[in-house]
Amino acid sequence: MSPEHLLDKFGPRESMQYDVVVVGGGPAGLSAAIQLKKRGLEQGREISVCVLEKGAEIGAHILSGAVMDPRALDELIPDWKARGAPLNVPVTEDRFLFLREGAANAVPNWALPDNFKNHGNYVVSLASVARWLGQQAEALGVELFPGFPAADVIYHDDGAVKGVVTGDMGLGKDGEPTANFQLGIALHAKYTLFAEGARGHLGRKLQDRFALRNGVDPQVHGIGIKELWEIAPEVHRPGLVIHTAGWPLRSDTYGGSFLYHLDNRQVMVGFVVGLGYQNPYLSPFDEFQRYKTHPSIRKYLEGGKRLSYGARAITAGGLVSLPKLTFPGGALIGDDAGFLNASRIKGSHAAIKTGMLAADAAFDAVQGGRQSDELFAYPEAFRKSWLYAELRRARNFKQWMGKGLYLGALMVGVEQKLLGGKMPWTLHHKHADHETLKPAARCKPISYPKPDGKLTFDRLSSVFVSNTNHEENQPAHLRLKDAAIPVGINLRIYGGPESRYCPAGVYEFTKHDDGAQRLTINAQNCVHCKTCDIKDPTQNIIWTPPEGGGGPNYPNM
Incomplete structure (x- = not known):
């Protein structure tokens, strides 16, 4: 049933009016909301702000490493320590290892580029940080709406963004309303800020509608897969930060790992694989499981207990892949635009x-009596900021590392250690991630060991500890443009890569009684990582938000 049909049957949508609507309750969106309210208090001016979050609660869908640089938080909430922000574990030691099978070489600290040094940073649960930011926002009068995904953008007659509409609730699998049906609400705003994280589904639509990517490099991504463990006290080192490169990935495949020691005997262990990889037989999930068996990593985890699991795509293109940030009526912030610094493996700052820069521009516009025009002050302020300088210094990192581990490490060292990030050249990304797979016939299959259930695990048991759940009687949120393509092209040419790049067992090819292969989509397993939307070689899979609150529920990721 089309949205128009639903409106005909149930009448017009309820609407609510705000000065600013923020889509996404992560660090970017919450910081924008906080900054808007702070500016209003400082100037004695009222400004109405709401934040929509698709997760069941603030922080439920937040997953990151994470080592956090507090520089931006210092600006947003200078007394964050006194307010009890969950930045409790300062980094005490950095280690960087080049792994070979069964062995490792440590890089001396004096040889590490500054991007791998974390003095002054904190090992955090970003989900916990987001929950705390949500509390600060609510205390300032921000209206938070968790469990309400923004399903689509609303436009004025002149084409400017007018706001968003939340998803309809209570639709059955056939798209027909059930007894629990509720029509989504239209949220109108003078300005709408989009902070959905990497590969935001509305951000993607806006980039197409307003041609925001014209003249910039393709965005490139990685998939980050993470587990939270409780380990033995004798191997726990609060504040220890370990990064690795090399094994189990081939030297021509971009990727690496992290192992961060929190408090309470907990460690975060994760693996990032660049989604520009070429071999369709590669499975990022299984590479991660194999990585944990390396002696340098196993020694921390063996005898411990896995507490949680999750996965999320991250943007890695850097400065050269940033789209135009503004359009009439709104702006992209955070990873919806792609601000992560891949060289530092950091994006929360x-x-x-x-979020703060866009909020300042929106506040000034609202107080100046403007609405629905472009917030040009936001990109102008970005270009004058320390963040621009940081991203400019790191602008070639992903491009060099994409040329292979050894050449990449050498050239990153030259640029960052010898030239101090002041290189006269800029490298560019030439291909989007979905364009890079080679036909399966030209690649060597990869054999992965079976999981032992103690150190290594399968996908389904991993999804279980991600607390993922979706209402089963709802339209599928993973949609195919053409149902014939998965078998006719993806399986025939590329060996069915969706069954391997998905870290949650959503996609599987099965042989039916008639002997024909079919793609089964287990949407209930989806952890909202967005990898399928990014890596599918024919761009046939479209990720859309499921019914509100569906997906993972990360308590401390």
Whole structure:
């Protein structure tokens, strides 16, 4: 049933009016909301702000490493320590290892580029940080609406963004309303800020509608897969930060790992694989499981207990892949635009900073009596900021590392250690991630060991500890443009890569009684990582938001 049909049957949508609507309750969106309210208090001016969050609660869908640079938080909430922000574990030691099978070489600290040094940073649960930011926003009068995904953008007659509409609730699998049906609400705003994270589904639509990517490099991504463990006290080192490169990935495949020691005997262990990889037999999930068996990593985890699991795509293109940030009536902030600094494996400080910059521009526009025009002050302020300088210094990192581990490490060292990030050249991304797979016939299959259930695990048991759940009687949120393509092209040419790049077992090819192969989509397993939307070689899979609150529920990720 079309949205128009639903409106005919149930009448017009309820609407609510705000000065600013923020889509996404992560660090970028919450920081924007906080900054808007702070500016209003400072100037004695009222400004109405709401935040929509698709997760069941603030922080439910937040997953990151994470080592957090507090620089932007210092600007947003200078007394964050006194207010009890969950930044409790300062980094005490950095280690960087080049792994070979069964062995490792440590890089001396004096040889590490500054991007791998974390003095003054904190090991955090970003989900916990987001929950705390949500509390600060609510205390300032921001209206938070968790469990309400923004399903689509609303436009004025002149084409400017007018706001968003939340998803309809209570539709059955056939798209027909059930007894629990509720029509989504239209949220109108003078300005709408989009902070959905990497590959935001509305951000993607806006980039197409307003041609925001014209003249910039393709965005490139990685998939980050993470587990939270409780480990033995004798191997726990609060504040220890370990990064690795090399095994189990081939030297021509971009990727690496992190192992961060929190408090309470907990460690975060994760693996990032660049989604520009070429071999369709590669499975990022299984590479991660294999990585944990390396002696340098196993020694921390063996005898411990896995507490949680999750996965999320991250943007890695950097400065050269940033789209135009503004359009009539709104702006992209945080990873919806792609502000993550891949060289530092950090994005939360950039998310907070861009949220603040966009909020300042929106506040000044609202108080100046403007609405629905472009917030040009936001990109202008970004270009004058410390964040721009940081991203400019790191602008070639992903491009070099994409040329292979050894050449990449050498050239990153030259640029960052010898030239101090002041290189006269800029490298560019030439291909989007979905364009890079080679036909399966030209690649060597990869054999992965079976999981032992103690150190290594399968996908389904992993999804279980991600607390993922979706209302089963709802339209599928993973949609195919053409149902014939998965078998006719993806399986025939590329060996069915969706069954391997998905870290949650959503996609599987099965043989039916008639002997024909079909793609089964287990949407209930989806952890909202967005990898399928990014890596599908024919761009046939479209990720859309499921019914409100569906997906993972990360308590401390």
